Amino acid sequence: MNFPQGFRAGAVAAGLKSSGALDLTIIENFGPTSSCAAVxxxxxxxxxxxxxxxQILKGGAIRSVVLNSGGANACTGPQGFADTHLTAETVANALGIxxxxxxxCSTGLIGELLPMHKMLAGIQSICLSLSVDSLDSSARAIMTTDTKPKISSKEILGSTFTGIAKGAGMLAPALATMLSVVMTDAVVDEKHLQEIFTRVCNRTFNRIDSDGCTSTNDTVILMASGSxxxxxxDSNLEQTLxxxxxxxxTQLIGDAEGHTKIVSIEVINAGSEDDAVAVGRACARNNLLKCALFxxxxxxxxxxxxxxxxxxxxxxxxxxVSLNQVMVSRSSGPGDDRNLVDLSGVNxxxxxxxxxxxxxxxxYTNDLSHDYVEENSAYAT
Known part of the structure; x- marks a missing residue:
């Protein structure tokens, strides 16, 4: 699977992860347009x-995104922002923008500065070898506790939409401990682009709630090259997004940290969509319920x-209330025998x-398992 037309990228193991895995990627939009939106x-x-x-989103153009795992650059004070600025300048100088x-975009442990000598060397290396067939490498470079890369692609009317994402814990509104870049080679109307993308994110990424925790780094970026x-x-744009x-x-919640169950909570016949979301989210964040499901x-x-x-x-x-198609509660009282419910499967x-x-x-949420507690009890050590 390749990038849409007008995009190229590269990824390296810059040494930000102790594992030696890919941890730095740059995606460039070299097409005729630089339309963008972000949440x-x-x-x-x-x-x-x-x-x-x-800040740069206010300028209305994104030509490149540099993403790293292995460090969040969060709660790092003025030096952290200076390092971010230097990162952007280094990429810009290398690409001529x-x-x-x-x-x-950064993801990883909070409260530690990035090793900038490794970051800058990695950026220079990537910019010398950008290609159109490095989609999988870019998706892998942003992984932290993920066990697999997340990629999605859709073609419509001769244009292509492709996205990558990472995130396996702190999956809760808004967004998750997640980074995502969605790219298209379509020509889009910029007038309603941000409004449409915000609505899409609210109804997709913001409908997953693994553990009720919200990260400091969540970013979802849309770039359109027009190539x-x-x-x-607008309607086809929203539907495809x-x-x-x-x-x-769906891939994010299916790879959530320590999960053994993938749980869909569908709320119907609500007075408003907001009410339906609120009820579903209250259940998704209830630890007693999640323990029962586990x-x-x-x-x-x-x-x-x-x-x-x-x-x-x-x-x-x-x-x-129905649980795996068994109506266990009718009118807030007992319904069918709860022993008819089979919870042995993953879903x-x-x-x-x-x-x-x-x-x-x-x-969408998960259960609360021993593995989730163990994984998050020693994240920084």
Whole structure:
């Protein structure tokens, strides 16, 4: 699988990871247009690369993105921001563009400065060997605790949309401990691009909630090169982005740290989409429920207890709950025998009927396992 037309990239093992794995990548848009949009973490504590990329986004053009794993460059003070600026300038000088057209993304351990001599040497090495067939390498270079690269691609009307993403923990709104770059060679209308991309991210990446934690570095960037010459309508743009980002989001939750279950929480007949999201998210963040799912215990009372904490309008005495297609609760009381529910498989579906309107939403989460606790108890050591 290659990049869309107008994009090329490279990746190296710069020595940011002790494992010696790929940890630095640069993606360049050399097409006739540099249309862009981006969505960032909602965390008030943000990494220097997030601050930098938010600033350059105001210029309306992104020609290149440099991404590293092996260090978040978050909570690193003025020196961390200076290092981000230097990173962008080094990439810009090597590619012959402005530093204000270079987005910077980092992921890894918080509170430590990046080894800039390794970063700068890696950048110089990459810029000498950019190619159109390095998509897999770029996807691997941004991995941290991920076990596999995340890539999604879709063709429509002679144009191509391709995205990469990373993230395996702290998967919660907004976004996750995730980085993602989505690229297209279509010609897009810039007028509504940011609005459309924000809406897409809200309905894909922001509908996964593995552990209720929000990172300092989350960044999702969209770049359009226009190299295919195909003009795409706003509706086709949104639909295609939903497919690509939806696939990436599904891959993220399927690779979440320590999980043994992949859980879909579908809320139907809500008074509003926001209500449906709130109820689904309340369940996704309930540790008692997640522990029950890990243990294969169809304890539907924990679902009702969790959804009752949501800031949403519904009749708490009239909610139906199904667990793997067994309606275990009718009108907030006992339903079919819970022993009919088989939770032995990897995939678990929870269906919640609020009976309050016509809106719906689905949140995806995982169980809470021993492996998740173990992996996150020693992340910095």
């Amino acid at each position: 960032f973490t909602s965390n008030k504590v943000v990494a220097a690369p997030v601050t930098w990329t938010k 402005s530093s204000s057209e270079v987005a910077v 295919s010459g195909v003009q795409i309508s 939903m497919e690509v980002c939806g696939s990436l989001a 243990g294969g215990d169809p304890n539907w009372g924990r679902i009702l207890a969790a959804l009752g904490t949501a800031d949403a309008d519904f009749d708490p005495a009239d909610v139906d 678990i579906s929870i269906l919640i009927d609020l009976k309050s309107g016509l809106h719906s939403a689905t949140i």
